[in-house]
Amino acid sequence: MTDIVDLADQKADTAPTAVDLAALADTIEYIRPALQADGGDIVLIGVEGGKVNLQLVGACGGCPMATLTLTAGVERILRDRVPGVTEVNAV
Numbered sequence: 001m002t003d004i005v006d007l008a009d010q011k012a013d014t015a016p017t018a019v020d021l022a023a024l025a026d027t028i029e030y031i032r033p034a035l036q037a038d039g040g041d042i043v044l045i046g047v048e049g050g051k052v053n054l055q056l057v058g059a060c061g062g063c064p065m066a067t068l069t070l071t072a073g074v075e076r077i078l079r080d081r082v083p084g085v086t087e088v089n090a091v
Helices: 007-014 021-037 066-081
Strands: 040-048 051-058 087-090
Touching: 021 040, 021 051, 021 066, 051 066, 066 087
Parallel strands: 051 087
Antiparallel strands: 040 051
């Protein structure tokens, strides 16, 4: 026997989650001093659904460890502290 699925419920489950922009701005300010201590910085480019687009600038922009910094550091912190963040992309 096949289960009947209500499409309205299905859409609600797959709808993009809104990112808490105030928490995002506060968390970027929390992260920023660590990057600035190494001569870099972070710039918020934009938010699309749960995806946050950032740019690492200064010394961080050309650093070979920038990808690791973004995924293991910045993305982890943003996903832990900011409701709605599902992914962080470097632009």
